[in-house]
């Protein structure tokens with residue numbers, strides 16, 4: 332019996348209360364199962380969503396419902412019994428309550444570990460379309476069949492063991508019970524079971540299993556329970572751990588993790604494929620989850636899946652702050668934000684990485700044309716309401732994007748949720764990128780001569796991004812009044828500018844050295860007796876001799892940028908608390924993890940000189956965790 336260490340089962344023929352010291356047993360949960368459960372609860376609590384609670388309740392109910400009849404049967408038929416002295420008393424269908432509690436706590440702990448490890452993943456990118464009649468489609472069908480066959484053979488063998496009623500009975504009973512569930516879960520979620528990273532499949536099975544093996548061994552060595560020699564093989568995994576026990580813990584953890592993977596597979600289908608599921612309830616019913624799992628993989632939208640995979644890869648490689656923050660958003664909002672990030676990133680990179688200004692202008696022109704086509708169908712009604720682009724216009728935009736942009740960029744453009752986003756911030760963003768084209772070797776300060784210029788630039792390249800993010804939030808979590816929405820947009824835009832000031836303060840050296848650009852208003856430079864040219868020169872290798880003087884001036888300029896960043900941040904951070912509740916904590920994470928760069932710069936940590944500030948991974952995680960818990964006090 333797998334859960335014996337918690338309960339101290341003793342086979343009937345050996346039942347003797349002297350085998351099981353009573354003082355060990357009621358404390359087993361306190362000593363072994365509750366501490367890891369409490370620790371994981373503390374760690375995961377700030378990340379926990381309503382969907383997670385639903386998932387935990389769903390899985391625990393199934394685990395208890397699936398285990399209780401089997402366990403009860405074993406007890407009622409006297410295959411197992413337990414010394415009454417070691418249990419508290421109450422039972423459910425003859426199963427002691429402590430045993431039932433074990434079913435719950437094991438499911439809960441393994442689930443929390445799984446959720447923690449799976450948090451960074453966007454599950455939609457692990458879906459695979461299986462086109463009918465193709466090699467790829469057949470490959471997946473063979474893999475599915477292969478797994479089904481292997482588990483079916485194990486079931487057949489298990490039935491033989493049980494029928495023989497000998498030393499393999501216990502082994503057979505474990506397999507006969509667990510394998511059909513595994514067969515079902517494999518049949519529904521084989522794609523995810525094969526494709527998810529091992530941190531989401533192997534690790535959440537291996538860690539709790541190993542823990543239970545060790546605990547089981549300790550319990551055995553203390554003589555708290557015994558397995559009947561008549562029903563066990565006698566094989567041990569290591570001294571003190573029967574192979575049946577080891578298998579039981581392994582299979583129960585496999586069942587829990589396979590169940591969670593199937594749940595996530597269903598949610599991924601629902602969230603990733605709006606063409607099949609235009610709207611999805613926050614807590615999908617079990618029936619909807621099953622329907623999603625049964626949706627033929629040949630009908631998946633592989634363009635959308637690929638676009639998402641490219642966008643996630645882009646986000647992961649280009650921005651650690653927003654990658655961390657993205658993990659805290661949920662469902663379709665998370666997907667739309669990642670695609671929006673990808674759009675902003677590719678647009679910025681197309682222009683920044685152009686071989687010459689002419690090429691950069693050509694890309695800008697194409698991006699504008701794409702927006703013109705996407706929004707071309709907008710119609711303003713006499714009452715001022717806007718009817719969004721029609722399918723015809725989407726079709727034209729698609730055709731244009733396919734012809735005008737490289738494949739990996741084209742898919743991001745096509746997935747941009749233009750029906751949800753206003754066009755003005757997107758055009759403004761392009762205007763911001765256009766300002767970057769005004770930086771030339773003969774004009775290294777480009778369009779930035781005054782503070783007002785810098786504010787305008789910030790509002791175009793970052794204020795707009797914030798407004799687009801807030802629009803997505805309000806679309807996915809409706810209910811904000813028009814007046815509040817306007818206030819949020821205003822505050823968001825200001826917060827975007829704060830982030831842009833931080834960005835400029837961080838990249839002063841990189842922009843000077845690599846692009847010959849100086850984003851510092853000329854009026855500020857004058858106060859430090861610098862010009863844009865001498866500022867850029869200060870970063871070049873030749874100028875390293877007069878380090879001290881330049882460093883002081885650089886520190887003063889950077890400090891002014893940071894002052895403006897913090898001023899705007901302080902003024903607007905309260906507004907985050909007026910966002911829909913589901914988006915507050917994630918938005919705090921996005922803003923705080925970026926503003927941490929500003930804090931590091933202010934502290935002078937590592938990057939206040941000519942280098943680029945980075946926030947150490949552990950501090951980034953801590954800042955994110957703190958922001959999730961509640962508003963950050965300054």
Ligand SMILES: CC(C)=CCC/C(C)=C/CC/C(C)=C/CC/C(C)=C/[C@@H]1[C@@H](COP(=O)(O)OP(=O)(O)O)[C@]1(C)CC/C=C(\C)CC/C=C(\C)CCC=C(C)C
Pocket residue numbers: 649650653654656657660668669671672673675676679792793794796797798800801819822823824826827830831834838903904906907910918921922
């Ligand atoms: C969680 C998640 C995936 C969020 C996505 C956010 C998003 C869409 C970001 C786009 C970033 C981007 C590439 C924009 C292009 C223009 C640009 C470079 C802007 C600067 C970003 C810095 O990114 P990074 O450091 O990676 O860039 P470089 O390496 O220097 O090229 C910006 C500083 C702008 C970022 C601004 C925001 C994300 C807006 C944040 C504000 C809010 C979300 C509003 C908060 C709400 C209230 C109510 C106050």
